Amino acid sequence: MGQAVGVEVGLADVPALERGVALLGSGGGGDTVTAAALLRGRLAAGDRNALTPLGELARDAQVVPIGVIGATAVFAEKLPSGAEFRDAIAAVERWTGRRTDALVSIEVGGLNGIVPLVVGGQLGLPVADADLSGRGVPRLDQLSVAAAGKGLTPLVLAEPGGQVLVLAEATAAEVERTARAFLAGAGGWAVLVLAPIPAAELADCAIPDTVSSALSLGRQALSADAEALAATTGGRVLGSGRVVEVSRRPGPGKHGRTGFARGSATVRDHRSRTLIRLEMENEYLFAMRDGEPVASTPDVLALLDHRTGVPIPCDVVRRGVEVAVLQLPAAPFWTDPRHLPVLAPRAFGIDCDPVLEVRR
Template sequence: MRITAGDVAALERGVALLGSGGGGDTVTAAVLLRRLLADGRSLAVRAVGELAPDTRVVPIGVVGATAAFTEKLPGGDEFAAAVAAVERWTGERAAALMSIEIGGLNGLLPLVVAEQLGLAYVDADLSGRGLPRLDQFSVAATGRGIAPAVLAEPGGQVVVLAAGSDLMVERGTRAFLTSSGGWAAFALAPIPAGDLAACTVPGTTSGALALGRRVLAVGESPPRPALEAALDGSVLARGRVLEVARHPGPGRHGSPGFGRGSVTLADHRDGSLLRLEMENEYLLALRDGAPVASTPDVLSVLDHRTGVPVSCDAIRVGVEVDVVRLAAAPFWTDPRRLPVLQPRAYGIDCDPVRPR
């Protein structure tokens, strides 16, 4: 598959939808990608099965406060420094890159980095959607582990988290980001291409592009059946946001957690109240108090007029929205991995709600 400048709008819409209200703003990364693909250029995206089994693939992405990424722009060397550091530490040379997360900013920016570094790009990621924590990556869920991991921040610091549990790597990363400007380029140890099918979510870039194309094709304010067909999902509610409540997260073991919140809207169809519980992403939907959808399925909120996804930090009272559900990647519905993304993994006392 090759991506051209004409594909960027669809890819941006697809990754924003898969961000489930998180993942960071895609605008800056889309501008960089369009600039890279100007003058008729295109970028190759390789399927997992097209690579030789011993090809070393390095997962990369932005971690931290993605809002800070647009305020403190990269100098241009952060990802090169992160990839070089992980190569030195492991003694293995990167032949290709992949994204740590298809949802949001990281669904676009690694494509730019791969082209800049002259490396192949692989159609897979470690999330299949937007995720808030490193210890929820597919490599953690399958027991492969995260360490060693490299962080390179805009000020020039490069840190290698050489060993430790997935939770310790997550905590160490957050501690580093707090003192270094809010975001960093992130790289994991190379993964042999022959192992990718077992520990990653394949086909996510091509899937996001196809999703975006379908959604853009139905236009603005589409009828509900047309939107559901484009999403291959369901519209949970259409209505005006009545209330947005935000409060600090509960944290664990005395440490601060991500901020929490809820969004309430009245469904125009029947007057029922739909409430969304959110953290960095939308996690649980309740209709008149009864759960109707939850993570690991992807819950997204779309501006009803434009169809543009509305992030958790941007949702406001008075906006007319569509609340939609997209099916989770099969990787996450496997009973062995479901506990990693079920509501209780976020401290919500509710079983996963599956489509009927």
């Protein structure tokens, strides 16, 4: 196997990476602050983090998708020891008989845009400049490998208490249900590791260049306001104003199971005096202006604090805060008609076609 050439991510890059992955979380994705602190700690301790484009990995390199799932808000209260990641990777290696050559994030949006770099530095493994979502997604059956028809099993779940579960065979929907059941007894979160994927195959079912793109996006966001950020990224600002209403409600369940919590946040635009309503689940999913659809998933929707520019997650948005409503273009993978239904509004129970007005 050839040696891949890596680009190091250093301490000076962490603030930009954190801001970029927070934006791509679309209001979800978990606690980037704690993930960034973990990365800073590992870098300060001397870890080296190599970020490698997919095309620079040997075609037969075995790339392991990795991430954290569950109630990631608990992540800050119940920090990983590091053993969870080692145990999960070791288990998938034993089950498949293949050795891990590199890691790739399951989700660039939120804390999972950072966690693989922490693990890669700890284990001395390069991290592919790619991920399996291109943004924040709430369900495992919405990862790009599932959308591309590759499947998710075999996979491993490892929780902080030491329990490790190998799921040998299941549909993507069954994987999602099994993982949620496992999390109920896992203390809130768990490590997810998928079986190694040869780099040559990963190119067809992953979204390339997303970690470096998040880093670039974060650099721009740290040095520009929302209007300038939209202009340089092919996005747009839907409006700026005060959050005048936030409502939350139980989500629609399936087969007797409770769904994710749903809700909405309404912003009164200062200039037009129109009302911009954002429908949200784990992420911001759909935007209307005075009742007319103006933006939707799979584009990334974000609320930025007017004073600091920091993205405001769905679970903490509140009345009275001044915000800008930002729309960023989806990765081309998700605008492909073969994959679009997986993240379109109807995939979340919103009876509307996708509204993808942003163009590169």
